Amino acid sequence: MNSVARLVLRRLAIGIALLLVVSLLVFFAVELLPGDIAQALLGQSATPEAISTLREQMHLDQPAWLRYVHWLGGFVVGDLGKSLANGQDIAETVWQRLGNTIFLAAFTASISVPIALGLGILTATWRGSVFDRLANSFVLAAISTPEFFLAYILIGVLSVKMGLFPSISNINDGLPFWERLYRTVLPAITLTLVVTAHMMRMTRASIINILSTPYIEMAQLKGLRRSVIIVRHALSNSWVPIINVVVLNLAYLITGVVIVEVAFVYPGLGLLLVDSVSKRDVPVVQSCCMIFAATYMLLNLLADILSILANPRAQERG
Template sequence: MGDILRLVGKRLGLGLGILLIISAIIFFMVELLPGDIAQAVLGQGATPENLAALRKEMGLDQPALVRYFDWLTSAVMFDFGNSIVTGESVVDTISTRFANTLFLAAYAAVIAVPISIVLGVLVALLRNSIFDRVVNVLTLTSISSPEFFLGYILILYLAVKTGMFPAIASLSNDMTFGELLHRTFLPALTLVLVVTAHMMRMTRAAIINLLASPYIEMARLKGTPPWKVIVKHALPNAWAPIINVVALNLAYLITGVVLVEVVFVYPGIGQALVDSVSKRDFPVVQACCLIFAATFILLNLAADVGAILTNPRLRHPK
């Protein structure tokens, strides 16, 4: 148990260090953008006195390094300041949208994870068959297609031509859970098509790699059915790489939804990021980027911990 805690502590410390570096990159990359934030807020007709007053109010009269540490200290306390455009708290602005993004990611994960694992086991069991070749072609096509392209294809065939689902994933407070699932099905399906292909191929590769192990050959020589060899002997030892790739794809579901949310006009944090960039609302942009980075690092940490717990060689390193 002590070895596991030490490994988790090292991973956590490394993750915090990476997040600190990313926070500096986010802040100073925004600083390097051309133009004056105060000028962008007040417009071209602003007087020098108004610009100076707004710059002082926003802290722009202080050195960049001082403003970075002030921003980082506030961010640790979940205070990202106020939106330049609306004047509201950034946390209040993006909290609901982040919850919507988490729901969309969870919706896609509930569909994608079981399907990808089952398909991975089946194609490993039926390796080099017609089914294996067809699935490989379909998954390669899905991986190679950009998210926005898949989204527009789904809109064309499932929304425009058939009218089965709405093309715009608009949400309201008075809709039922069934209506929520119906309205968000197309963006969730777009994410499912992307991540299922990757997870399925990794599951297939992990199981096929284990099928060449001596204990698998022994099980076959004993007359064990092929499905039982995979399910009972190969799959338990393949959980470590499978858990790792599932966690990485869950991180993608949360941090890679920007294009999907824009295509379907879904009110998530990705859409908020795009809107804030177009309006030069830099506090919201910085907060969204930092949340994306923290979420990705946290899920990578979960993948490392899951791999450690499912692999005895990692639990008891020599």
């Protein structure tokens, strides 16, 4: 068995164990919430008979460990149950919302990754220049600003004052592709401002680190232009940390978009999670948390695999 296959199996085993731990935390954290869920759903005017009936429907009359086993077994086979708020199938709702979140993440990545890599290469090429200082100052200011604040600034400027984009990203499956992109521009710009800094600074640091190696000095002694040295020699040997930071930021774009989705009322998985918490829709909250955790772990596994493939020496050690 080669190193990549061993890595995948080892990481999958670790990921499954971690998901089991996450499932325990998610399920029993909900159990520790104060109050009776059935009472909260039915309201203070509910009769004891109605509360008892709902508790039986929700299996709240069973021991917690038994309900956990049933819930985890259903999650493994894709049966997430029914929403307590509207009675709809949770799996159908969750996958639709996850598709919207992935669409936003892919749109943001198509903007942020080229910009980050380009800025990282340029700032490494002109290290110490005015451009380098300005670019670093801008991305640090962007990453230091809270996401909701960036979102409301963009809404106020680009939507309210200039009228270029809608302030609410109300998309649905029936919209044409370009209309979906148009309505998703503002949340995509917000997320781009947040994630570009990490990728740009890692690209810059990796290239600058490679530039101090002997073979780069030999290329400089041969009279090669600095731009050629960076693109052909330094960048090709800097992919491992760059790939890691890019994939981890993609994981953030899927699992960390709750604030942005709420600000723009974007119908993604993050907004569904917030709405379900406010409605005490426990099965939906649990399903969203587990999907976020599974997605983050799978993307971490992807980062490990790509790093090994990009580094033959690491592949030999695998």
